[in-house]
Amino acid sequence: MAEKWLAGVDLGGTTTKIAFITLEGDIVDKWEIPTDNSNEGQLITINIAKSIDEKLLIHGKSKDSLIGIGMGAPGPVNYETGVILNAVNLGWKDHFPLQASLEVATSLPAVIENDANCAALGEMWKGAGNNAQDVVFVTLGTGVGGGVIANGNIVQGVNGAAGEIGHITAIPFGGSPCNCGKTGCLETIASATGIVRLANDELSKEEAAGELAEKRAANGKISAKDVFDSARNGDSIAQKVLDSVSFHLGFALAAIANTTNPENIVLGGGVSKAGHILLEAVNEYFRKFAFSSVRESTKLALATLGNDAGVLGAAWLVKNKMNP
Amino acid sequence: MAEKWLAGVDLGGTTTKIAFITLEGDIVDKWEIPTDNSNEGQLITINIAKSIDEKLLIHGKSKDSLIGIGMGAPGPVNYETGVILNAVNLGWKDHFPLQASLEVATSLPAVIENDANCAALGEMWKGAGNNAQDVVFVTLGTGVGGGVIANGNIVQGVNGAAGEIGHITAIPFGGSPCNCGKTGCLETIASATGIVRLANDELSKEEAAGELAEKRAANGKISAKDVFDSARNGDSIAQKVLDSVSFHLGFALAAIANTTNPENIVLGGGVSKAGHILLEAVNEYFRKFAFSSVRESTKLALATLGNDAGVLGAAWLVKNKMNP
Numbered sequence: 001m002a003e004k005w006l007a008g009v010d011l012g013g014t015t016t017k018i019a020f021i022t023l024e025g026d027i028v029d030k031w032e033i034p035t036d037n038s039n040e041g042q043l044i045t046i047n048i049a050k051s052i053d054e055k056l057l058i059h060g061k062s063k064d065s066l067i068g069i070g071m072g073a074p075g076p077v078n079y080e081t082g083v084i085l086n087a088v089n090l091g092w093k094d095h096f097p098l099q100a101s102l103e104v105a106t107s108l109p110a111v112i113e114n115d116a117n118c119a120a121l122g123e124m125w126k127g128a129g130n131n132a133q134d135v136v137f138v139t140l141g142t143g144v145g146g147g148v149i150a151n152g153n154i155v156q157g158v159n160g161a162a163g164e165i166g167h168i169t170a171i172p173f174g175g176s177p178c179n180c181g182k183t184g185c186l187e188t189i190a191s192a193t194g195i196v197r198l199a200n201d202e203l204s205k206e207e208a209a210g211e212l213a214e215k216r217a218a219n220g221k222i223s224a225k226d227v228f229d230s231a232r233n234g235d236s237i238a239q240k241v242l243d244s245v246s247f248h249l250g251f252a253l254a255a256i257a258n259t260t261n262p263e264n265i266v267l268g269g270g271v272s273k274a275g276h277i278l279l280e281a282v283n284e285y286f287r288k289f290a291f292s293s294v295r296e297s298t299k300l301a302l303a304t305l306g307n308d309a310g311v312l313g314a315a316w317l318v319k320n321k322m323n324p
Numbered sequence: 325m326a327e328k329w330l331a332g333v334d335l336g337g338t339t340t341k342i343a344f345i346t347l348e349g350d351i352v353d354k355w356e357i358p359t360d361n362s363n364e365g366q367l368i369t370i371n372i373a374k375s376i377d378e379k380l381l382i383h384g385k386s387k388d389s390l391i392g393i394g395m396g397a398p399g400p401v402n403y404e405t406g407v408i409l410n411a412v413n414l415g416w417k418d419h420f421p422l423q424a425s426l427e428v429a430t431s432l433p434a435v436i437e438n439d440a441n442c443a444a445l446g447e448m449w450k451g452a453g454n455n456a457q458d459v460v461f462v463t464l465g466t467g468v469g470g471g472v473i474a475n476g477n478i479v480q481g482v483n484g485a486a487g488e489i490g491h492i493t494a495i496p497f498g499g500s501p502c503n504c505g506k507t508g509c510l511e512t513i514a515s516a517t518g519i520v521r522l523a524n525d526e527l528s529k530e531e532a533a534g535e536l537a538e539k540r541a542a543n544g545k546i547s548a549k550d551v552f553d554s555a556r557n558g559d560s561i562a563q564k565v566l567d568s569v570s571f572h573l574g575f576a577l578a579a580i581a582n583t584t585n586p587e588n589i590v591l592g593g594g595v596s597k598a599g600h601i602l603l604e605a606v607n608e609y610f611r612k613f614a615f616s617s618v619r620e621s622t623k624l625a626l627a628t629l630g631n632d633a634g635v636l637g638a639a640w641l642v643k644n645k646m647n648p
Contacts, residue, residue, distance in 0.1 A: 076617075134482050136583075148474075148583060150486075155474040157585020158458050159621030162474075167615035168579045172571075181616055247496075255492045255579045259460075259472055261481020291491035292505055293400075297483030 002065060006318045007052060007108065009071040010115065010310030011035065011044070013089040018051060019311040020059070020066075023319060025126040027308065029055060041091030045098075049105040068109035068322050070314035072118030073098060076160045082112055085160070111317045116163060117154045119303075120147025121313030123266045127305040132263035136256055137303070138165055140271035143179075144187040144194075150260055165256065166191070170248040190249045192224040192271050198241045199227050211235040228274035242281055250285025257298040258291050268303030275302065326389060330642045331376060331432065333395040334439065334634030335359065335368070337413040342375060343635040344383070344390075347643060349450040351632060353379060365415030369422070373429040392433035392646050394638035396442030397422060400484045406436055409484070435641045440487060441478045443627075444471025445637030447590045451629040456587035460580055461627070462489055464595035467503075468511040468518075474584055489580065490515065494572040514573045516548040516595050522565045523551050535559040552598035566605055574609025581622040582615050592627030599626065 005028060010017040012035060019030040033051050036043045056063060075087035082099025084092065092098075102110040113121070120129075120137030129135040133152040139145040144166030148155040155162040166187035167180050175184020176197065188194045199222055203213055212230040216222045230238035253265055265286075267279065283300050290298065305312060329352060334341040336359060343354040357375050360367045380387060399411035406423020408416065416422075426434040437445070444453075444461030453459040457476040463469040468490030472479040479486040490511035491504050499508020500521065512518045523546055527537055536554040540546045554562035577589055589610075591603065607624050614622065629636060 132482065134479070134486075146583075150472075150474045150479040151477050153475050155458070155584050157618075157621070158456065158587040159585055159617050161615060161617040161621065162458075162583065162585040164582045164585070164615045164618060167618075168582045169575065169613040172575055172613065182613070251493065251496055252579065255576065256583050258488045258492045259470075259486065259580050259583060260479050261483055261486040261488070263482040289493040289496065289506070291485060291488045293483050293485040294481075294488060294491075297481070297485065 006315035007069040008311035008315035021315040037091035045101045045105040068318040070317040072115035116145040117147040118313035119309040122309035125316045128266040128301040134262040136265045139269035141269035195224040246281035254289030330639035331393040332635035332639035345639040361415035369425045369429040392642040394641040396439035440469040441471040442637035443633040446633035452590040452625040458586040460589045463593035465593035519548040570605035578613035
């Protein structure tokens, strides 16, 4: 019997990643197409279907080589109905029936999920999650997102709002405004944007000096990467920002771990590329605030799959749903 | 066909509650026996078996009327192996094979679980949890415990330490010592002990006066109930303590809800008998710190089952495992 594959799709506002993946989670082929979000996004699923057909031809495979198609989409998803609740960046109207659209376009059984949850599932299956049944995935990017896996399944919550880790309040009173309408959310501190804001606050103080201050003077601005680079070089302002970010992140992750005691908490997203300097600083606070038996069992780790996490998690969903 | 029942057991250090429960969760009979924890607890399961046999006789039922027996035990449990990891109060040595002992003694299929988790399952099934698939149960008693249900199942965590809500850190630096070895745990504030401690701290201040101060002067001590009673009567010190407890509880519960977005967070245990004055104060802070779509969907509620939650949850476990 010819080998069966899973199709995994990671839908973004500008590009769509697509992959053929084996049942063992090995990527056979992976490619990208532009996301056409014109005309209320009506070509998005059709383009994906066409692209898959073309690739199957190249591989000399027929459609029935594919068990199904899974997709991570950038927005809140109703997993039961397969409806994406809102996704303005993609042109779709609210409550677009994405799963049905994908099934019609591809003639394949489809399953959809929020993209952060897909990344979490991908890391659980083939990455830093180490195939554990209980994993929390935290994306530290422009914002802060998350996915919570318990007993091997994504925790959706009653309103699909589980995993909103970025909106755990870090500073109860007087924190910075967050896009969500609250103040002091973890996202206002531990996102790339938050880190830059904290650094600029420090650099605006009269006595500010050192490497990071010089970078800002030279370039007119700084990035989160600048902060980590300068911290690594011993710059005191950068280290102070790193300490603040790590405290708030470690504090929130310990609260999460005391609640769900996952085997791994995986840090991904652009900010996590800071690597061990961030991981170790967060871990120190995490261990301080975690309950003893949680401290002994829940490990922090850096994401290992990078951009592949989304397509792998989407493929895992198909594997899990179709149970081939 | 004669009606089949479930046997639910809530094991405590001094008394053991036992009940016959229908598949619909109605309690047919409920009684208590003393827990004999002498001789390394070797009679505990035998006494339960004898007591069940006697009750069956009274009901004119045979053993095969029972589908199985579920038990909530006061200690960390390995659900897979049926071993209770430690339970010093019961006389058992560490790693006592409780499920096996119960099966041998009763000749029934048995399932064991931590008692706080059983209470959570009971409230999910027949109480304030409203049969939701995602529920968090918080016990506010001498200590603070918890149970987390996601996708209809207890979240155990990798080391059985999920639901350690009482050990979420509330005060990151300079908090009071907790029995767990950390400082500033939620338990040091929101347990009965914590509430009394906070109140005594306030009453020790020079200017302390009012109803609560008078109660302490008259009785030489105060209880958590005194604090709530005085707060209801407008005593400013009691209201300050209530505000502090509610802030820390609301803050932690919002972090939990932003992580798992349960349909209900159920407050149980002795402290929850304070009722609406506590619920409303906690809810105000909870709503302040919860993400918008969590705020709209996750409700706080008072436990409704009281002492029956444990036996009901234990019976639910049997129903769920045996799938009759």
